[in-house]
Every structure is written in structure tokens, then in C-alpha cells.
Amino acid sequence: MPLATTEDILEDLAFFDDWEERYKYIIDLGKGLPAMSERLHTPERLVKGCQSSVWIDVGRDDDLLLFLVDSDAFIVRGLLALVMAAYSGKTAAEIVAFDISSYFQQLDLERHLSPTRGNGLKAIVARIQTIAKAVVAAA
Amino acid sequence: MTFDVEAIRQQFPILSRKIDGAPLVYLDNAATTQKPQCVIDAIVDYYSHCNSNVHRGAHRLADEATTKFENARDIIAGFLNAASRNEVIWTSGTTEGINIIANGIAQRLQVGDEVLVTEMEHHANLVTWQQACKRSGAILRIAPINDDGELIVSAFNDLLCAKTQFVALPQVSNALGTINPVIELIVSAKAVGALVLIDGAQGIAHGAVDVQALGCDFYVFSGHKLFGPTGTGVLWGRESLLADWPVWQVGGEMILSVSYQSAEWNLLPYRLEAGTPNIAGIVGLGAAVEWFSSLDTIGLKTHETALLSRATDLAEAFDGLTIVGRAKNKTGVLSFLLDEGHPADVGFLLDRQGVAIRTGNHCAEPLMKRLGVPGTARASFSIYNTLAEVEQLFTALNKVKAMLA
Numbered sequence: 313m314p315l316a317t318t319e320d321i322l323e324d325l326a327f328f329d330d331w332e333e334r335y336k337y338i339i340d341l342g343k344g345l346p347a348m349s350e351r352l353h354t355p356e357r358l359v360k361g362c363q364s365s366v367w368i369d370v371g372r373d374d375d376l377l378l379f380l381v382d383s384d385a386f387i388v389r390g391l392l393a394l395v396m397a398a399y400s401g402k403t404a405a406e407i408v409a410f411d412i413s414s415y416f417q418q419l420d421l422e423r424h425l426s427p428t429r430g431n432g433l434k435a436i437v438a439r440i441q442t443i444a445k446a447v448v449a450a451a
Numbered sequence: 452m453t454f455d456v457e458a459i460r461q462q463f464p465i466l467s468r469k470i471d472g473a474p475l476v477y478l479d480n481a482a483t484t485q486k487p488q489c490v491i492d493a494i495v496d497y498y499s500h501c502n503s504n505v506h507r508g509a510h511r512l513a514d515e516a517t518t519k520f521e522n523a524r525d526i527i528a529g530f531l532n533a534a535s536r537n538e539v540i541w542t543s544g545t546t547e548g549i550n551i552i553a554n555g556i557a558q559r560l561q562v563g564d565e566v567l568v569t570e571m572e573h574h575a576n577l578v579t580w581q582q583a584c585k586r587s588g589a590i591l592r593i594a595p596i597n598d599d600g601e602l603i604v605s606a607f608n609d610l611l612c613a614k615t616q617f618v619a620l621p622q623v624s625n626a627l628g629t630i631n632p633v634i635e636l637i638v639s640a641k642a643v644g645a646l647v648l649i650d651g652a653q654g655i656a657h658g659a660v661d662v663q664a665l666g667c668d669f670y671v672f673s674g675h676k677l678f679g680p681t682g683t684g685v686l687w688g689r690e691s692l693l694a695d696w697p698v699w700q701v702g703g704e705m706i707l708s709v710s711y712q713s714a715e716w717n718l719l720p721y722r723l724e725a726g727t728p729n730i731a732g733i734v735g736l737g738a739a740v741e742w743f744s745s746l747d748t749i750g751l752k753t754h755e756t757a758l759l760s761r762a763t764d765l766a767e768a769f770d771g772l773t774i775v776g777r778a779k780n781k782t783g784v785l786s787f788l789l790d791e792g793h794p795a796d797v798g799f800l801l802d803r804q805g806v807a808i809r810t811g812n813h814c815a816e817p818l819m820k821r822l823g824v825p826g827t828a829r830a831s832f833s834i835y836n837t838l839a840e841v842e843q844l845f846t847a848l849n850k851v852k853a854m855l856a
Contacts, residue, residue: 331471331803332850332854335800335803335854336854339854339855363794363795363810363811363826364793364795364796365825384793384825385792385793385795385796386792386793386796386855387795387796387799387800388793388795388796431795
């Protein structure tokens with residue numbers, strides 16, 4: 313199953329008007345993320361300082377950056393799926409150009425990006441942006 | 452005087468808040484308690500009418516501020532049944548109180564001496580002693596708990612010996628709610644000549660504390676867990692020990708006389724209170740303790756027991772829920788895990804329904820490792836919670852479970 317695009321997600325979420333449906337949808341998106349093998353749950357891939365554990369693995373396919381992410385919490389996995397829709401399988405230049413704050417604002421989920429949430433989302437976004445900027449700078 | 456939970460709730464303005472349209476169900480009382488109107492008023496009144504610095508002013512406001520501030524010390528001394536008001540030292544909270552004692556003892560410990568704590572410590576009552584031992588070459592011993600989260604008293608006693616210089620214990624575990632048999636443990640520790648500190652952070656809001664009856668040497672607590680302001684706390688210690696305890700911070704207030712090259716320390720309680728204190732906070736804490744002391748203590752205990760008992764019954768009947776911490780003697784805390792869903796999921800989805808709990812390791816990471824859990828979801832109750840709120844927690848948990856399935 314191809315990953316949902318940011319447009320798909322924005323469109324789907326606009327359709328729901330109660331929080332339960334919204335979060336059920338987000339949880340389901342998380343369940344649909346490609347599985348990360350337990351073998352990849354290593355300290356280098358772990359994002360520190362989160363209540364739940366969050367891992368990220370980075371790969372390349374020519375110009376495209378591929379990310380594999382995982383979390384032991386359902387909501388966080390769902391939020392990671394939203395981030396993956398924006399970032400995974402994109403070029404470094406596309407990642408750098410993408411306005412993630414605006415995307416989360418449109419999703420009405422910007423409070424999850426707050427550094428005080430401690431859910432690892434902010435840290436994952438920062439890590440992906442750092443990687444993409446380094447790739448752009450090296451090109 | 453009877454215990455009327457609705458009358459108590461009326462005094463807490465925050466309890467009428469709504470979260471995303473749902474009434475707030477505040478079950479994070481082990482983290483901090485809410486404040487009654489009289490405490491809020493005491494702080495507003497202080498800043499509105501007599502804000503000034505204490506002890507050294509030559510004017511009316513300074514006199515009034517000092518009177519209120521020192522009156523709060525008398526209130527706390529009475530509340531704890533301290534032998535003297537000089538035994539009540541203001542701190543910023545439990546953590547600072549423990550640091551004052553751990554820092555002092557570190558200067559007196561020798562290589563090979565031992566300090567004893569338990570497996571259920573909050574980080575504040577663990578890292579402090581761990582570091583004091585590192586600095587001094589002393590050995591930190593850890594008294595074990597059983598799988599229910601109860602201290603194994605025989606093992607605790609076996610770890611006491613002539614080398615044990617210091618014992619630090621929680622009155623109540625913050626993560627599990629276990630009530631320790633502190634009097635019995637203090638007697639054993641005193642029998643080998645150790646000094647004993649009781650971490651009262653979680654014990655203080657659940658009934659009267661009599662430090663002389665306890666028999667410990669130090670007792671510490673935070674004002675904010677006793678319906679008082681954040682940034683306030685009390686270190687109670689025996690006057691004979693505190694009188695020459697190594698000073699903690701140095702500066703103004705804690706000195707008698709100063710030359711460019713030397714200084715003479717002030718007398719108790721001021722020698723351990725450097726700098727301008729949190730005057731408004733202390734005045735608020737005095738109001739909180741007066742308020743708390745005015746409640747029907749037996750009714751309060753009965754109510755708290757009923758809350759925990761209902762929560763435990765509903766938890767046991769809830770399919771897929773595991774209670775973490777099953778001590779026979781417990782207060783105010785239901786720590787748990789759901790089969791489906793991480794504690795972070797549970798906390799988030801409860802919050803969306805207006806139910807505030809805490810999730811994570813509860814500043815007790817080694818305890819979570821010992822129990823083999825990644826952390827827990829923790830509902831903690833206070834005197835203003837109702838049985839209906841306990842039931843709302845479980846109604847909300849049913850929805851959480853359905854959403855995560």
C-alpha cells in the first residue's frame with residue numbers, strides 16, 4: 313500500500329469533525345506504517361528524551377531520502393506517519409523546502425510539535441531537517 | 452465537623468475548569484495539588500498590601516511582611532509538632548531539603564561508611580545520596596522491595612550495621628502509593644546509630660505528621676503537594692543537628708557578621724536560609740497548612756480510602772488492565788498499564804476527555820526497571836476528588852481501550 317500523501321491526509325482529516333474520529337484515523341495511519349524490525353531498535357536510532365521510545369532509520373535511493381520510523385506508542389506512531397507523508401521518499405531539497413509548521417497547523421495538530429510535549433516528534437523533525445540540509449550543502 | 456467533599460471542591464476555583472468542553476477531572480495530585488481560594492487570596496493579599504523584604508527593614512511594610520513570614524514558621528512548627536520553631540527551615544521544596552542534608556553529610560562521611568535508601572526512591576532521594584557517596588567514598592546500599600512494591604523489612608534490617616551512617620526513606624512511594632512502616636524502620640535505623648531522613652513529599656498531604664513521634668532526625672516536604680504554592684518547602688531537623696550543620700548556600704540573611712576575609716554564621720533557622728526567601732510563597736504555605744489543619748482528619752482519611760478502594764475495584768474488574776504496586780498499605784495512587792497501548796497513549800487519550808493523570812517513570816527510573824515496566828499511567832487522588840470522578844476515569848479508559856484496539 314503506498315503511503316498517504318500530505319494532500320490525502322489533509323483532505324481526510326478535514327472530513328472528520330470529532331476528535332475521536334481524527335485520532336482513530338491517525339492511530340490507523342500509524343498502524344499502516346512499514347514495520348521496522350526490532351533489530352533496528354538500536355541506541356543510535358533512538359531519539360532521546362521522549363516518554364515513549366522513538367526510532368528512526370535513514371536510507372537513500374539515488375536522490376531520494378528514505379526514512380523508517382517506529383514508536384512503542386500508537387499516537388506517536390500515527391503522528392510519525394504524518395511526518396513520513398511529508399518527508400519520506402522526497403529529495404533533500406524538497407524536505408528543506410517543506411513547511412512542516414504550516415502543515416501541522418493545517419492538520420490542527422501543532423501542539424504536538426511543541427518541545428514540551430516530549431513525544432519525540434519535534435526531535436524527529438529536527439533530525440530529518442538536519443540530514444536534508446547536510447545533503448543539500450554537500451551537493 | 453464532618454467531611455463534605457462538595458464544600459471542599461467549592462474552595463478550589465480550578466476544579467470548575469473545562470478541558471476541550473469536558474469538566475476537568477484532576478487525578479495528578481501526586482505531582483502537585485491544586486490550591487484553595489484562601490491560599491490564592493493570601494498571596495494576592497501579601498503582594499497587594501504588605502510586600503516588602505523581611506527581617507531587616509525599618510518600616511511598616513517590612514514589619515508586617517516579617518510578621519506574616521515568621522507566623523507561617525510557627526504554623527508549620529505546630530503542624531509538625533516540632534520541638535522548636537528553629538527546627539523549621541524554608542526551602543524551595545523537598546529536593547532542596549534533601550540536598551541540604553546530603554550535601555552536609557557528604558562532608559562528614561568517610562570511606563567505607565554506608566548510606567541506606569530503598570528501591571522505591573524518587574530520584575530526589577536517590578541521586579542526592581548516590582552523589583554524596585561518590586564524593587565521600589561511602590557505599591550506597593539499596594533496601595529491596597517485593598513485586599507488590601512493598602519494602603522487605605527483614606532485608607532492610609539486614610542491611611543496617613555499625614557502618615550505616617545515614618538512612619533516607621520515603622514515607623509514601625510517589626510512583627506506587629506504598630505507605631512504608633516508617634516508625635518501625637526508624638527504630639531499627641536508630642538502633643545502629645544512623646541518622647534518618649524521611650522524604651515526606653507524598654506523605655504530608657494524607658494526614659497529620661508528628662516528627663517527635665516519628666523519631667526521625669530530618670523530615671522534608673514540598674508546599675505545593677500540600678495545597679500550597681510551588682517553590683516552597685520545609686526541612687525539619689533536630690535543633691541539635693541543624694545548629695552546626697554544614698551551611699548550604701552562603702550570602703545575605705545567613706550571616707551574623709562579615710569582614711572581607713571571613714564571616715560568622717547566623718543562628719537557626721536563618722543560618723540555612725541564604726538570600727531573600729520566597730516570602731509570598733511561604734505566606735501562602737502558612738495559609739495552606741492552616742486550611743489543611745482545619746479539616747476533619749478522620750473524615751479526610753475515610754474519603755481517601757474510599758476513593759482508592761473504588762479505583763482498585765474498578766481497575767481489577769477492567770479487562771486488560773494491570774495494577775502496578777499492590778501494597779497492602781497504600782494511599783492515593785493507582786499506577787497501571789493497559790495491555791493495548793503505551794502509558795503515553797493512555798495519558799494523551801484521557802487528557803482529550805478532560806482526565807488529567809501522569810504517565811512515564813515518575814522520576815523513579817530504577818524502580819520501573821526493578822518492576823520490569825517501561826513506566827506506568829498513574830492516577831493519584833486528593834481530598835477534593837469524588838467517587839464520580841473515579842468512575843469517570845474508568846469510563847474514559849473504556850474509550851481509550853476502544854480507540855487503541
